[in-house]
Amino acid sequence: MTGTTAELDARIRAEVDRTREEVTETRRVIHRRPELSLQERGTADLVAQRSADLGFTVRTGVGGTGVLADLDSGKPGPTLMLRADMDALPISERGGGRVVTSGVDGVMHACGHDGHVAMALGAASALVALRDSWSGRVRLCFQPAEETASGAMPMIDDGAAEGVDRVLGIHLWAPLETGRVAVKAGVIFGSADSFSITIQGRGGHGGMPHTSIDPVVVTAQVILAIQTIISRETSPFSPAVITIGRVTAGTAFNVIADSAELLGTTRAIEAGERERLLKRVAEIATAVASGYGAEANFWRGSGCPPVVSDTETADLVRRAAAATVGEDRVDIAVPITVGDDIACFLERAPGCYFLVGAGHPERGPVPPHHSAYFDIDEAALPVGVETLVRASLDVLG
Template identity: 35%
Template sequence: MSISLADEIRTGANTATTALENQLIAHRRELHQHPELSNQEFVTTQKITDWLNAAGIRILDLGLKTGVVAEIGPAHGPVVALRGDIDALPIEEASGVPFSSQQPGVMHACGHDFHTSVILGAAYLLKAREDQLPGRVRLFFQPAEERFGGASQLIKAGALENVDAIFGLHNAPELPVGTFSTKGGAFYANVDRFQITITGKGAHAAHPEEGVDSIVTASHIVTALQTLVSRNVAAQESAVVSVTRIEGGNTWNVLPQSVELEGTVRTHNDDIREQIPGRIRQLISGVAGALGAKAELHWFGGPPAVVNTPRWAEFSLQAAAEFGYKAEVATAQMGGEDFAFYLHHVPGAFVSIGSASEFGLHHPQFNPDESAIFPAANYFQQLAEKALYELSVK
C-alpha cells in the first residue's frame, strides 16, 4: 500500500521511503546544477532517460529532440498522463545553495527541476505497482515550457494519443509545504505579448520644438495604457496590462527618433482577450497623433488560459484532502502555462503544490523547500491510480 502524507508524519519514514526521498532530492540537485534553456535540454534529457532506464521504465520513441515520454502499465485499459517540465531560465543564480547552477546565466528559477523530480518519484512508485494498475500511466518530461512551445511539440509528436485524462503541477512558493490548491474552470491566464514602436522626429535636446518627442509620447502612452483595464474591463473580470521594457535614445542631449515599448497582457475571459489589441491600437494612435508622432502595435499571441476540467479539478482536490494535504480551492492566477494546450485536447487538471520559498518564481534567490518533493511524488502516484480506477468503471 502506498504511504500517505499523514502516515509519514505520524509514523516516520521507513528505510525504503527514506532512500527514495533522498534519491529524488539528489535528482533535483543534479538537475539544478546543470540547467538548460528551452529546446537545449540535451543533457537533462539524457539524465532523465538514464534514470528511467535504470528503473526499467519503458520510454516511447516519439522522435523528440529534447524531452522524454515514458509509460507504465498494461497495454489495455485507460491512459492517464502526468506532466513535468524540464527547462530553465536565463537568470544568474544568487540563492547561495551548495548545489547552485554551474551554468553561468542559467538557473532553475521556476522549479522545473522540482517538477521533474516529483514526476520521476511518481514513476518509480507506479513501477513498483505496475502489475496492479488497471491501465497505463504516461509520463511527460516536457521541454520548452518557458517559451510556450514544448506542449505543442509533444502533442504533434503523438504524446497525447489515447490519453483519457492529464494532470500537471506547479510548485507554489507562496504556499506552505503540505498545502495543495486548484480550481475548476479558468486557472492560469491567457498570455499575450506586445511591442509598440513610437516614431517621432529627432532633434537637439536644447531645441525640442524642432522635433517630435518620442520619449514624451511614450510616457503618455504608458500612462494611458493603465486605463485599458480600469475603464474597459468590468470589475468582476480579471485582466492585467504591464509595460515591462522601454528602450529609446543613446545619449543625453539628443531627442531620439523612436522609442520601443514592450509588455504583456493577461486575461481569463476570451472575449476580453480578443478586444484588447484593438483597444490598444485605438489608444496609442490617438495619443501619438495628438502629439504629432506615430505609434504601431505588434501583437504576439501566446498560450491560452489553463481551463481545468471541473470534474478532474474536484477529483484532484478530493484526492489531495484524502492524502493529507491541506487542500484549498485556488484563486485564478495571472501567470501563464503551456499545459493549457493539453487541456484543449483532453480533459484534466493543473494543480499547485506548496513549496515555501522566501523568494518567488523567476527570482535569482528562488529556493523551494525540498521536503515537498517526496509527498508530491507520492500524491501523484496515488492520483494516477485513482484516476485509472475512476476511468475503468465508467
C-alpha cells in the same frame, strides 16, 4: 480518501518513501545545471535515460527538446499524461547557504521546474512498481520552454497530445506552505501573452524638439493610456493585467531618438478577455501615436490561454491530496495571474493543474518565484509524488 485498499495504501507510501532520496537527488542534479528555454538538452538526455531505465518507450526531440515516454500496462484503459516543464530562467542565483545552487552563471531554476521533473520521474518509478494496480497507459511529457510559453504547442504539433485522455501537472508553489496542496476546478492560472510595440517618430536635436517627432514622449503617453484598458474598460470582477516590462529608446541626453520599442505582457483570467486586451493595446497604441504624428506597429508574441482544470479531475486530485496530507491541509486555490502553457494540453484533454506548497515558513518571508533568491523546500517533493501517484491510480484504476 481515494478508495484505495489499506494494502495498496501501504504500498503507495512505501513507494514514495523508496523514491524520496532519488527524487531529491534528481532535483539537485537538475538544479546544478539549469538550461534556458529551448536549450534543455542535458535535462532532456537525463529524463530520456531515466525513463528508458524504468521501461518506458522514449521519444526525444519532440517539438524541439521535448521528451515523451510511454508505458503501457497491457490492460485496456485510458492514457494519462503527466506533464513536467524543464526550463530555467536567465537569472543569476543569489542567496548562499543553500543545499544546492546553480552551477551556471546567469541561469537559474527560479520557478521550481527542477522539482517538477524530479517529481514526475519519482511518480513514474512508483507507478512502474505498482503496475499490477492500474490499467491503460502513462505518458510522461517533459516539456521545454514553459517560461516563454513556446514549448507546449510545438510538442502538440508533433503529436504529444494524440490519444491522451487525461492530463495531470504540478506547479510547486513557494507562497504556499510545504505540506499543503491547493486545487481548483476551473481557471487556476490566467492567460499569458507577450507583445511588442515600435513607436516610429523622427529624430533630431534635443534642444529643438519642435523640429522632430519625439518617440519617447509618445511612448510615455502610450504606456499610461493602455493602463486605462484595465482601470476603465475591464470589470473589477474580472482580474487582468497589462505590464510593460521593457522600454528601449535613445542614445544620448541631447538626442531625440528616431524610434522606441516597448515589450509587454497581458494576463486575463477569463478566456474571452485575452483577445480583447491584445486588440485594445494595439488600437490605443496606434491611435495615441498617430495623434502625435508618430506611427505605432504592434506585434503579438507567443502566448497561452488560461489554465483550466475540469471538475471531475480536480475532485479526484483533491481526494488524492487529502489522502496524502490530510483533508485540512488541502486548499481551494485562488486564481493567479501568472500563465503556464500546460493550458494548451488542457484545451485538448481534461485534466488538472494543481499547486503543491514548497515554502519554508520557518525561514521567514519566502522569496517569490522568478526571484534570484527563490528556493523550494525539498520536503515538498514527496508530497507532490504521492499526490501524483494517488491521482494517477484513481484515473487508471
